[in-house]
Amino acid sequence: MKEFMDLDRNIKLRALTVFLTVLLGSSIGPNMTIYYVQHFGSFWTGILLIIVSIVGLMFGLYGGHISDVIGRKRTIEYGQIAMFVGYGVAMFNNTPWYVNPYVTFIGFLLAMVGSSLADPAEQAMMIDSSTPENRRFVFSLIYWILNIGVMIGAAIGGWFFRDYLFELLLFMTIVPVINYCIVRFGMTETLIRSENVQTTSIMSALKSYWAVLSDHRYFTFAMGSVLASVIYLQPDYYLAAHLSQTFNDYSLWGMEIYGQRMLSLMLVMNTILIIATMGFVTKATAKWNLVRAMALGLFLQGGGFALSFLLQDFWPLVVTTIIFTTGEMISVPASQTLRADMMNPDKIGAYSGVFAVTRPLGSVIAGAFVSISVVLGNYGIAALLMVLVFVAIYLIARATHMTAPF
Incomplete structure (x- = not known):
């Protein structure tokens, strides 16, 4: 408090x-x-x-x-x-x-x-x-x-x-x-006026965003964040398709749990775990190195989803939900803090605008997972997701070690 x-x-x-x-x-x-x-x-x-x-x-x-x-x-x-x-x-x-x-x-x-x-x-x-x-x-x-x-x-x-x-x-x-x-x-108001005079015109906006994209450090971080969003979006895409097609129906306290209900139950568990334990996780990881926290969090989150793609039964999927939720609670604050630290103080709004693009781009890739699963199958998609996990970790970690251009 x-x-x-x-x-x-x-x-x-x-x-x-x-x-x-x-x-x-x-x-x-x-x-x-x-x-x-x-x-x-x-x-x-x-x-x-x-x-x-x-x-x-x-x-x-x-x-x-x-x-x-x-x-x-x-x-x-x-x-x-x-x-x-x-x-x-x-x-x-x-x-x-x-x-x-x-x-x-x-x-x-x-x-x-x-x-x-x-x-x-x-x-x-x-x-x-x-x-x-x-x-x-x-x-x-x-x-x-x-x-x-x-x-x-x-x-x-x-x-x-x-x-x-x-x-x-x-x-x-x-x-x-x-x-x-x-x-x-x-x-x-928190904006500290810059000496560089800008206007609200579209051309001024394009110049501002070109300057942000020229920041190779932040651009690298944004690309890693696109891949990280692919991991985060899996419940809306391949996980939903996987459970609807292969989940083995289960009876819980007299209620039938089928694929769609299992997905809803996993999301409810995810939310409840975050609400109940976020404070504890935040305190436990408060002194962790941000890059290591982000890396561990993404690994747990991606690994939890990848395991979910290979499973079809109720209790194992409950365990994977705990795993990817734990990873989410560790990675999200760490990655957001890293993002804030990389922004040029004079253009925080423009930097935030660029980051807003990462989720839509991630959704396109996440949607492609559903299409190519016809060829790769569950094991192939799980392996591909873990490849993206490691690439995302590499890009974000690499960005943190690059020299700031401002």
């Missing part, structure tokens, strides 16, 4: 905004795919989701740039306003007496624009407000709060989404207003 009370005010308030955003976002976001399939069909739903991803990627990059120009606070405020308008549009088009899925999509697209604009600025403010000494604790804390929000939000969505979508969207419209007020009146 003392560590938390000693944190900068911005970080404390950020913990609250993260919880509120993730709580309601997790109750609606994952279920919108089902909503779109019901109204547009599977083919067009896939197209719409691709559009959302591309728009999110573009505005995430732009948000990272303008947070270095106009400031973190203003960028976050603009993002919250866009989210308010977007969710408001979606809400008014999903009333008990009127439903328009086409305008609903536009509303959610606008909300994605706002979220993507704000995210790099929020990440930059976190780094600005923390110190090298408390940064690992800060990232662990936010990660812990995020998991609590996801768990509660997923439960709310599963229970209320179908029959109370309008009410959920109403609350989603209120959350950006609350967050806007917290940022506007509670947080302080």
Whole structure:
């Protein structure tokens, strides 16, 4: 508790905004795919989701740039306003007496624009407000709060989404207003103005990102992070396919556990373990070397998933869940701290924007695992994943030993 009370005010308030955003976002976001399939069909739903991803990627990059120009606070405020308008549009088009899925999509697209604009600025403010000494604790804390929000939000969505979508969207419209007020009146600007004058133009943004990509150390770290995200994303891709096809049904307390339920159970266990033991793991690894912690964490996480690809029974998969969750708790704070330490203080927003690209790129590779599994099989995919684990560790470790260009 003392560590938390000693944190900068911005970080404390950020913990609250993260919880509120993730709580309601997790109750609606994952279920919108089902909503779109019901109204547009599977083919067009896939197209719409691709559009959302591309728009999110573009505005995430732009948000990272303008947070270095106009400031973190203003960028976050603009993002919250866009989210308010977007969710408001979606809400008014999903009333008990009127439903328009086409305008609903536009509303959610606008909300994605706002979220993507704000995210790099929020990440930059976190780094600005923390110190090298408390940064690992800060990232662990936010990660812990995020998991609590996801768990509660997923439960709310599963229970209320179908029959109370309008009410959920109403609350989603209120959350950006609350967050806007917290940022506007509670947080302080953390951007230290650079002597290099920049503008909010697209050309200025491209120049800013070219400078980031010219930082070979950070570029190497980002490439390693792309591969690390492939590991983290496996539950959404090959692990889901593997369990749905090969899991041996199991009876637990009279309830039938089949492939899809086993995946859900593993994810629930993952979240509960993080919530229950994250504090202990953070304290136990507080004095560890960051690179070694990251390497061990990625090895355990990747190894846990690779073993899961080779198993088909309930209890062995429970053990692998404990293994990859332990690795996740060790690697995530360490890698985020390393990332923050590598950023040019004058361009933290742009650096955060570049890092936002790593997850979409990782999802493309993770999706390819499902396709090539037809040729490689379970053992081949498990071996390929471990190759990526070692390459990711090598790239991230190599980046930490390169000379900073600033």
